[in-house]
Amino acid sequence: MTALLNHFRLASLPPEAEAFREEVKDFLASHMPDSPPDVRARSWMGFSAEFSRAMAERGWVGMTLPQEYGGASLNAFSRFVLVEELLVAGAPVSAHWIADRQSGPLILKYGTDAQRRFYLPKICAAQAFFCIGMSEPNSGSDLASVGTRATRTDKGWRLSGRKIWTTNAPRCQYMIALVRTSGKPEDRQRGLSQFIVDLSLPGVTIRPIRDLAGDAHFSEVFFDDVELADDALIGQEGGGWEQVTAELAFERSGPERLYSSIMLLDHWIDCLRRSGDAEAHVAVIGRFATHLATLRNMSVTVTSQLVQGASPVVEAALVKDIGTEFEQSIPAVIEAAIAADPLAVVDADLYRTVAYVSQVAPTYSLRGGTREILRGMIARGLGLR
Amino acid sequence: MFAEAIEEILKDQCTPAVVRAIEAGGSPAVLWNAISDAGFLELLASENDGGAALSLAELFPVLIALGGYAIPVPLAQSVAARALLADRMTIPEGMLTFAPGLRRLNDGRLVCPVVPFGTIADHVLAQDEGRLLLLPGASATRTATGVHGSMVATMSWQIDADSIHTDLAAGTLSAFGAALHAALLAGAMRRVFDMTLQYANDRSQFGKSIGKFQAIQHQISVMAEHVAASLIAAEAAFPAGVPTPPPLASAIAKARTSEAAVLVASISHAVHGAIGVTEEYDLQLLTRRLHEWRIAHGSEAHWNQIVGRSLLQSGQDRIVDFVRSASV
Numbered sequence: 001m002t003a004l005l006n007h008f009r010l011a012s013l014p015p016e017a018e019a020f021r022e023e024v025k026d027f028l029a030s031h032m033p034d035s036p037p038d039v040r041a042r043s044w045m046g047f048s049a050e051f052s053r054a055m056a057e058r059g060w061v062g063m064t065l066p067q068e069y070g071g072a073s074l075n076a077f078s079r080f081v082l083v084e085e086l087l088v089a090g091a092p093v094s095a096h097w098i099a100d101r102q103s104g105p106l107i108l109k110y111g112t113d114a115q116r117r118f119y120l121p122k123i124c125a126a127q128a129f130f131c132i133g134m135s136e137p138n139s140g141s142d143l144a145s146v147g148t149r150a151t152r153t154d155k156g157w158r159l160s161g162r163k164i165w166t167t168n169a170p171r172c173q174y175m176i177a178l179v180r181t182s183g184k185p186e187d188r189q190r191g192l193s194q195f196i197v198d199l200s201l202p203g204v205t206i207r208p209i210r211d212l213a214g215d216a217h218f219s220e221v222f223f224d225d226v227e228l229a230d231d232a233l234i235g236q237e238g239g240g241w242e243q244v245t246a247e248l249a250f251e252r253s254g255p256e257r258l259y260s261s262i263m264l265l266d267h268w269i270d271c272l273r274r275s276g277d278a279e280a281h282v283a284v285i286g287r288f289a290t291h292l293a294t295l296r297n298m299s300v301t302v303t304s305q306l307v308q309g310a311s312p313v314v315e316a317a318l319v320k321d322i323g324t325e326f327e328q329s330i331p332a333v334i335e336a337a338i339a340a341d342p343l344a345v346v347d348a349d350l351y352r353t354v355a356y357v358s359q360v361a362p363t364y365s366l367r368g369g370t371r372e373i374l375r376g377m378i379a380r381g382l383g384l385r
Numbered sequence: 386m387f388a389e390a391i392e393e394i395l396k397d398q399c400t401p402a403v404v405r406a407i408e409a410g411g412s413p414a415v416l417w418n419a420i421s422d423a424g425f426l427e428l429l430a431s432e433n434d435g436g437a438a439l440s441l442a443e444l445f446p447v448l449i450a451l452g453g454y455a456i457p458v459p460l461a462q463s464v465a466a467r468a469l470l471a472d473r474m475t476i477p478e479g480m481l482t483f484a485p486g487l488r489r490l491n492d493g494r495l496v497c498p499v500v501p502f503g504t505i506a507d508h509v510l511a512q513d514e515g516r517l518l519l520l521p522g523a524s525a526t527r528t529a530t531g532v533h534g535s536m537v538a539t540m541s542w543q544i545d546a547d548s549i550h551t552d553l554a555a556g557t558l559s560a561f562g563a564a565l566h567a568a569l570l571a572g573a574m575r576r577v578f579d580m581t582l583q584y585a586n587d588r589s590q591f592g593k594s595i596g597k598f599q600a601i602q603h604q605i606s607v608m609a610e611h612v613a614a615s616l617i618a619a620e621a622a623f624p625a626g627v628p629t630p631p632p633l634a635s636a637i638a639k640a641r642t643s644e645a646a647v648l649v650a651s652i653s654h655a656v657h658g659a660i661g662v663t664e665e666y667d668l669q670l671l672t673r674r675l676h677e678w679r680i681a682h683g684s685e686a687h688w689n690q691i692v693g694r695s696l697l698q699s700g701q702d703r704i705v706d707f708v709r710s711a712s713v
Binding site for chain 1: 575578582585586596597599601602603605606607609610611612613614616617618620621636637640641644685686688689690691692693694695696697702703704705707708709711712
């Protein structure tokens with residue numbers, strides 16, 4: 001029953017992935033915008049089409065996709081290295097982030113040949129940015145309760161309803177939306193399908209949602225009798241739940257879940273070194289390193305299972321849950337540390353960065369499946385339910 | 386292969402009854418002889434010396450097994466000590482253990498505080514800067530901690546123990562002791578986890594097994610996360626191709642497993658209810674060790690400082706670059 005724990009044996013990145021790291025570092029040295037740490041701390045949310053296109057020119061957007069579609073046919077180890085370097089540098093990755101991680105692999109796996117030929121080259125060229133249409137008002141963790149509906153017409157489908165918490169919708173060309181094609185919300189997982197929605201179509205309205213940090217990365221997307229062509233359906237009609245489960249596994253399995261607050265941690269340590277106060281915090285710094293080293297090894301292990309063709313859905317959920325706990329502990333500890341002495345002068349960049357990360361850190365354990373959902377998945381993996 | 390072989394012996398010879406008897410002051414001879422007669426003291430010794438020439442990576446699963454059986458003799462320490470002493474000095478007979486530290490008092494006495502298995506060890510290895518000392522248990526004053534069932538003792542010597550020594554790079558013994566206890570902790574936590582999961586399935590309350598309650602499921606899921614983290618942190622201290630555990634990986638391993646031990650012990654007891662703290666139920670054999678081994682060779686409070694200082698001195702600007710250097 002505890003076979004799950006046997007899956008956490010040490011693995012390492014192969015030498016070619018480490019060699020690739022040097023390429024990525026060189027690229028970042030010349031292409032990273034010169035931003036202050038509180039801007040770089042927005043990495044996940046930082047949007048730069050220009051930066052994404054420069055990456056695409058090197059084949060690093062959709063890098064795991066086959067070369068025939070414009071990808072680089074590289075494996076998950078190389079992607080691990082790329083993502084790690086991007087996040088540690090605080091690169092603005094959000095333009096291509098969703099397409100690279102979720103939409104591209106989803107289209108490759110479930111799309112028709114025509115869909116692959118149309119969308120994948122655009123993704124790899126950073127010409128098509130995607131957003132995720134899963135959540136709806138009042139659905140939240142109860143994802144199977146979606147009520148947005150697509151009904152059959154002579155020419156295809158008519159879409160009505162709304163999605164929420166959609167990152168970057170105003171700046172994306174496409175959304176992959178999970179909608180109901182038959183039955184009612186009470187029918188739960190049955191009757192759900194996924195559609196690729198061109199966001200420029202008539203009837204699509206996007207309303208930005210401003211967040212507590214003053215940013216507007218999220219949005220609400222309204223579909224008012226949007227006419228979709230036949231080929232907007234991706235995968236099987238009624239197969240949406242199975243597809244979305246696989247898609248969420250892509251979202252949860254990467255090193256993305258360790259580094260959301262890493263800019264803050266590095267900047268804090270840098271400030272301590274410059275002020276000469278590091279020794280007073282040496283155990284706290286060490287604890288962060290101890291936890292990060294372990295989490296990173298866990299994440300590499302899950303990546304190696306992906307490379308071997310396994311589908312480590314529960315393992316990924318486990319790493320995500322403990323990883324987000326680590327990410328969330330960083331701003332909490334640093335906020336306390338910088339204000340342990342009310343008379344101390346605090347580096348202004350550090351002050352803004354810790355404020356930003358503290359404010360948004362609660363989302364780390366919400367996006368991609370809440371803590372409670374993940375713990376339920378782990379319990380199921382252990383045979384408890 | 387060796388892990389399965391020793392599990393066979395432990396299953397027969399290291400039963401909970403045997404653990405209890407040895408903890409109560411009974412002779413460890415039957416258990417010790419069964420292990421040494423089967424050749425398990427020579428796991429790390431070279432094939433020329435009649436050993437199995439295991440790499441540290443191959444030793445790791447053996448240590449996990451020892452932790453899971455609440456091993457009441459210094460087998461992990463003896464295997465490691467014999468490897469350290471080979472080619473340096475004659476290996477003495479009997480049970481060897483590691484001293485976590487060594488102090489010289491003004492009156493000339495040597496003191497090794499809280500030595501694991503200090504009450505029963507035949508010899509103690511202690512490190513003094515760049516020197517490895519071999520101290521005879523027979524001539525030591527042993528002061529047990531007085532903790533119920535514990536074999537930890539502070540040991541002191543009036544003799545000039547410097548007469549038996551050899552060179553060893555400073556910090557080697559402490560990293561080895563930390564790594565061994567990280568693996569023992571991970572093995573014990575793994576066993577505690579298995580027992581807790583089993584209990585959650587077996588025990589019924591309110592008409593269904595308690596594992597069906599979401600509140601219990603979430604506690605066990607959190608426990609699984611920390612046991613998985615502990616297993617991988619400990620494994621990282623046992624790479625193939627080096628004779629002794631690397632200092633940084635050992636520090637990380639001991640800090641991470643020591644921290645997890647508290648949480649794992651507390652969740653396991655929470656799920657077991659009061660039954661878990663009774664003498665007759667086996668969980669306590671392991672959770673007492675989780676706390677003892679957390680303290681042995683320094684807790685996370687000690688090792689996190691070592692890791693933090695190493696990071697600051699590394700010259701690395703980014704914590705991820707530092708961390709990566711500990712994982713290769």
